[in-house]
Amino acid sequence: MKVLAIYVGRVGSLQWKGRPVPSGFVKSPVRGPVKLSVDGLDGDEQGDLRHHGGPNKAVCIYPSEHYPHVEAAFGGRFGPAGFGENFTTEGMVDSEVIIGATYRVGTTIVQVSRPRRPCYKLAARHPEMPNAERLPTTLQAMSRTGFYLRVLSPGQVAAGQSFHLLDTPDHGLTIAEVNRVMNVDRRDLDGVRRLLTARDHLPGHWVDTLTARLTDHYDDDSARLEGT
16 A cells, blocks of 8 residues: 655636636645645645645545556546645555545555545636546445545655555445445445434434434334334
């Protein structure tokens, strides 16, 4: 498990449906070590701080293994940092990485915080791609969204460095499984219950959403019984 490349970007502008939108999606490679703090990499910016960035999304990871699958699905090349990631990695795919796992990389300690939920800016970054508007939902359906890290201990990182696993939570829930239940198979109530066993590793509003799905299901059942 290692970092193949590191990318940062300043806020620029993308075009979306005829209007400019601020975004730090377009990123350039970093040469040599770079400082990683609880707020992210030195030199990296986000255009929408309400939905991007912050301590729980300090680093965006996209596995190199995902590139050929997504490129085959869309019939085009995405290029370096094509998914707006900070780290392009090797050996850390969504179907294997456990949410809440902690690693040492460089002189930092990081924790897997949540799946990425791709937004429309991915489509805005690649308007030349056939069916570009489907990119966010297709990545979710393919369970190839990538994921975020939070920084538990700041330091420096560099391309080529390895991830060393320090701890894995007992729940065993992968990024792909969390994404599937949260964003794709939303009526999988057994999956919802499994995710709620890992509530300490999920965003609070995700826990609220999952809990509401169970409540709504029970309310629907009660309504059907009352109507018999």
